[in-house]
Amino acid sequence: MYVQTAQAVPSKFDYAALAVCRGLDRQVTNNVIAISSLQRKTAGETLFSEGDPADSVYEVVRGTVRLCKLLPDGRRQVTGFAAAGDLLGLAPEGSWVYTAEAITDVTLCRYRRTGFDRMIDNVPGFARRLLAVSSHELRAAQDQMLLLGRKTAAERVASFLLLLAERQPESGEIALPMSRTDIADYLGLTIETVSRTLSKMKRDGLIALPSIATAEIRDRDAVQALAAGDVEL
Amino acid sequence: MYVQTAQAVPSKFDYAALAVCRGLDRQVTNNVIAISSLQRKTAGETLFSEGDPADSVYEVVRGTVRLCKLLPDGRRQVTGFAAAGDLLGLAPEGSWVYTAEAITDVTLCRYRRTGFDRMIDNVPGFARRLLAVSSHELRAAQDQMLLLGRKTAAERVASFLLLLAERQPESGEIALPMSRTDIADYLGLTIETVSRTLSKMKRDGLIALPSIATAEIRDRDAVQALAAGDVEL
DNA sequence: CGCAAACTTGATGTTGCTCAAGCTAGGTGG
DNA sequence: CCACCTAGCTTGAGCAACATCAAGTTTGCG
Numbered sequence: 001m002y003v004q005t006a007q008a009v010p011s012k013f014d015y016a017a018l019a020v021c022r023g024l025d026r027q028v029t030n031n032v033i034a035i036s037s038l039q040r041k042t043a044g045e046t047l048f049s050e051g052d053p054a055d056s057v058y059e060v061v062r063g064t065v066r067l068c069k070l071l072p073d074g075r076r077q078v079t080g081f082a083a084a085g086d087l088l089g090l091a092p093e094g095s096w097v098y099t100a101e102a103i104t105d106v107t108l109c110r111y112r113r114t115g116f117d118r119m120i121d122n123v124p125g126f127a128r129r130l131l132a133v134s135s136h137e138l139r140a141a142q143d144q145m146l147l148l149g150r151k152t153a154a155e156r157v158a159s160f161l162l163l164l165a166e167r168q169p170e171s172g173e174i175a176l177p178m179s180r181t182d183i184a185d186y187l188g189l190t191i192e193t194v195s196r197t198l199s200k201m202k203r204d205g206l207i208a209l210p211s212i213a214t215a216e217i218r219d220r221d222a223v224q225a226l227a228a229g230d231v232e233l
Numbered sequence: 234m235y236v237q238t239a240q241a242v243p244s245k246f247d248y249a250a251l252a253v254c255r256g257l258d259r260q261v262t263n264n265v266i267a268i269s270s271l272q273r274k275t276a277g278e279t280l281f282s283e284g285d286p287a288d289s290v291y292e293v294v295r296g297t298v299r300l301c302k303l304l305p306d307g308r309r310q311v312t313g314f315a316a317a318g319d320l321l322g323l324a325p326e327g328s329w330v331y332t333a334e335a336i337t338d339v340t341l342c343r344y345r346r347t348g349f350d351r352m353i354d355n356v357p358g359f360a361r362r363l364l365a366v367s368s369h370e371l372r373a374a375q376d377q378m379l380l381l382g383r384k385t386a387a388e389r390v391a392s393f394l395l396l397l398a399e400r401q402p403e404s405g406e407i408a409l410p411m412s413r414t415d416i417a418d419y420l421g422l423t424i425e426t427v428s429r430t431l432s433k434m435k436r437d438g439l440i441a442l443p444s445i446a447t448a449e450i451r452d453r454d455a456v457q458a459l460a461a462g463d464v465e466l
Numbered sequence: 467c468g469c470a471a472a473c474t475t476g477a478t479g480t481t482g483c484t485c486a487a488g489c490t491a492g493g494t495g496g
Numbered sequence: 497c498c499a500c501c502t503a504g505c506t507t508g509a510g511c512a513a514c515a516t517c518a519a520g521t522t523t524g525c526g
Contacts, residue, residue: 069379073462077379091368092361098375120361127360128325128353134367135324141374142331146302146310148381149421153482180505188382193482195506212491212505229306386514413473423515428474445473445523467526474521481515489506496499 013038018109019059019085028123035115039108047088047100047108054096055113058088063106064177067098068185078186080140081178083167090134092117104177148188154233156187157197158226161207165217174215200233201226246271251342252318253292261356268348272341280321280333280341287329289343291321296339297410300331301418311419313373314411316400323367325350337410381421384462389420390430391460394440398450407448433466434459 015021015036021029038061041047047058050069065082079098082088088100092113120127147156160183164174176183180191187194198215201207206223208216217223225231248254248269254262271294274280280291283302298315312331315321321333325346353360380389393416397407409416413424420427431448434440439456441449450456458464 071462075383077382079375079378092365097372131364132325138371139330142312144378145312149310150308229304
């Protein structure tokens, strides 16, 4: 369990910039430092597996993590992608209910559960903010249920691109750090269907695919219409 | 937080039995009474619709509620069924992200948002309990993503029956207060597929269907094997 | 008892999956 | 520096699971 990737923590690290510290005063931030440790994982490494005892909360500082669940025969559902600022393991469930794996090289901040729980009880407003975070995740999960239960393949892919675009407002280009397999397992499709759908959207001028790991929305209205089911591909 | 005499309220109602009050002392329970009001809805009535401003938290006291999301063209995804003890609207999102409709006649306890938020900040341990509830819902949502994204029709129906059975431990019979349409929209299937699958499970002796709104698991191992994908129907 | 809504069952259709074959990009060694 | 190699991606052809369309049947209610 305690596989601390022994790597020097940069002393210049800015703890106050952590998502967990948002809105907290200087003294409490110091408290956060006391219960946290920085970790690095290289692409492909597992952070933790479904069923492992969950004695920590993680914050993604840099990179992208995939969260997934497995069926006994190997079928996989990616339940989400966590990027910088996202928290894993808010749930005090005792053990992890999904597996987390690094998609890119990842920097993490790990908070010991005991200290974290103490903060929940003692830091004013902290619990309420976590509740808001948890609710937001729940909302995303419900949107995903609608996607998985009722949307067509084209609608799923279009929705996915819009979601990523929303989370990366800086650039016109959308980074796709995850593989086609990850996308397929997130959208409840096969890689072939994902690939075909992206190709068709490109052929029709809705998007461009400058590289295998990049997409660009060329006709936002058309992609949105597609995602909403107003039009067929 | 101040106590207010509960005059507008049927005196025989046992407020201390509310899920919200679990673990709270007498004085705080009185506080709950102050911010709450009881409501009734008849089968088919809408409690609130997606997009409506969410100025309250609801607790289901009696009956069953369906939570659903709609696509513009009418496709529907039921994201969950809420029964006695379940809370709706924990999320301080500002407006509802799903529609809630009464499946049976329903009794509700409605808590004003403002008072509820005050309790989150002031009642020790309350926020933490809500966080646990929220996390539990998130976990259920992720299980449902796996179901919707990766399970076959037979696996979905079997999983659904086991889920209901788990939530109704009292009896051997499973109550199905929701229509086939509701089940189909929950499982991401059509009513025909749900009906056919139930019929087949009955024909094969896995379950019995004593009435249209009741099921009984006859061969639990077989149903579990089916739900896990170990065997085909 | 009769009616409408909900459910079941059957026949046919379509979307997305499976299987199979190329293609591309990035990394490695000559 | 380039050729090779491999993992990941794309494309195509056929197929299966589930959806759709269309009757029947049951249930519950007035």
